[in-house]
Amino acid sequence: MIEDSTVAAQTRVIGKLRPQIKMSAWGSRTVLAELTGRPSPAEQPEAELWMGAHEAAPAGIRGTTLDALVARDPVAALGPRVAEHFGGRFPFLLKILAPQTVLSIQVHPDAEQALDAAPGTYVDRWPKPESLVAVTDFEIFAGVRAYADVRRVVESLAVPELSRMVDDVAGSRAPVTDLLVNLLRAPASEQDVLVRGVVSACGSGLSGPDAAAFDAVLRAAEQFPGDIGAVVLLLMVHRVLEPGDYIFVPAGVLHAYVRGTCVELLANSDNIVRAGLTPKPLNIDELLRIVNTDREMVPERPTPGRVHSFPVDVPHFQLHVVEPGEGAIQLPGTDRPRIALALHHPVTITCGDTRLELAAGESCFLGAGECAATVSGDGTVYLATSGMAN
Incomplete structure (x- = not known):
């Protein structure tokens, strides 16, 4: 148990942060530099600005780091109830994200899943629900479509091999989940046929309500040639959030951020399971163990007032x-x-x-x-x- 103390009550815990910049090929050389008043363009693509106390990249504060400051006196920093609930660990992580190319199709574990996973699966033992608010127009895929909507989209593309896969799961209790399993576990030769067919269809100038989603799929396929993730995107809900739009992404929800700038707030975790559109390692078995295809993502607009x-x-x-x-x-x-x-x-x-x-x-x-x-x-x-x- 973490107990209050007279020292904690007398300690002032306030100060400017020195955030950590995370480099990645999917980032921007201009966005974070310009938002933070540094010379632009930066030497390397900058993907994320971290403001928090995660062990991988803690922010600096008053000659130390935020994780060290919290560890020194968790009650002063977090308050007694929050310190007790989270075992003295800082509970959240604030970021700015600046993707210029698609950020991998991924999902995050809840608390039980993080603890139950095989050793080495995750970098920490915490859940990773997320939320974000768009700073610019922010293009995302988040959550999965209902089966009827998946069928409609696939029919409009007229890719025979993919249409057959959609038909094969029609009688299933969880058809979209089963379709996801079949896509991700298909032999490489079948995946190659599916990707080529989808890329050809998405690039054929189709119009209608899904034209923007098809364009995003085509861009993802160009960035990651031959990756089955481009086909998986067709199962997901495509949106372009307007500045100020907010969305909460619970653990288990399949998502991929495409491009734009957002402020992201999440639990203090870096646990990620990837399904495609990335050069980083995939873990299909773990993703299929924890994915939730039933949760609907609904953006919220800001409320009136300041x-x-x-x-x-x-x-x-x-x-x-x-x-x-x-x-x-x-x-x-x-x-x-x-x-x-x-x-x-x-x-x-x-x-x-x-x-x-x-x-x-x-x-x-x-x-x-x-x-x-x-x-x-x-x-x-x-x-x-x-x-x-x-």
Whole structure:
């Protein structure tokens, strides 16, 4: 049990963060550099900006790192109830994602699945539900289509081999799941025929409601020639989120982010199982063990007012967006650990007698119960908190 202490009660836990940049070929050489005020273009593609305490890339703060600061006094940083619930570990991870090419088809485990997996399957023992809010138009595939919709899409493509596979599962209790299994476990020669047929059909100038999805499939196939993932995308729901749109992606939901810029908030985990469209290792057996093809993804638009607080059904995190306006406004979540990220323009965060000036792209950490912090300025603040209060 983690116990409160007089030292914790006297400790001030507040300060600017030094985020970690994650490089990847699917990232951008300009987006993160420009959002954070650094020279552009960057020398390498920058895919993610991490603001959190994950062991793989903890943010710096006040001469140390956020994970070390939390470990030194979890009650001061997280508050007693959150520290107790999560065993003293920081519960969430805030990121900016900047994919310019498709980010692998993937799924993440829930808490039980992460613990039950074979040794070596995951890099940590935590679940990884996610949420995101679009900063620019953000193209994604998230969740799977109903069987009738899959049949309609496949019929419009008129690829005989794929049509037969769709017909073969028509009487199944879980036809889309069975179709996914059959695609991912098909022999390489059959996968090659399917991919060539789908690429030819998607590139034939088809119109109608699925034209944008077909274009995205075609781009994915060009980026990863011969990858069955391009066919798997046809089973998934294609969307282009508008700036401000929010979506929650629970553990188990199949998804692939295509291009754009978003702020992502997730549980403090880096557990990923990939099914395709990536040079990284795949784990088809584990993906099929944990995938959930029944969960529907429904984007949410911001609520009226300066503060938008998006609901989640997990205790690890909650995302709030604070828009600029006249005068200072109080930040939500005083009784929770918080990370505040400023975008587009500078902001000033005032916490008691402490003033933090955040330039666009800068972030800070506010410990639980630190103060009733306020924000002012022309920037938009993306505020990450735990999903549970102290």
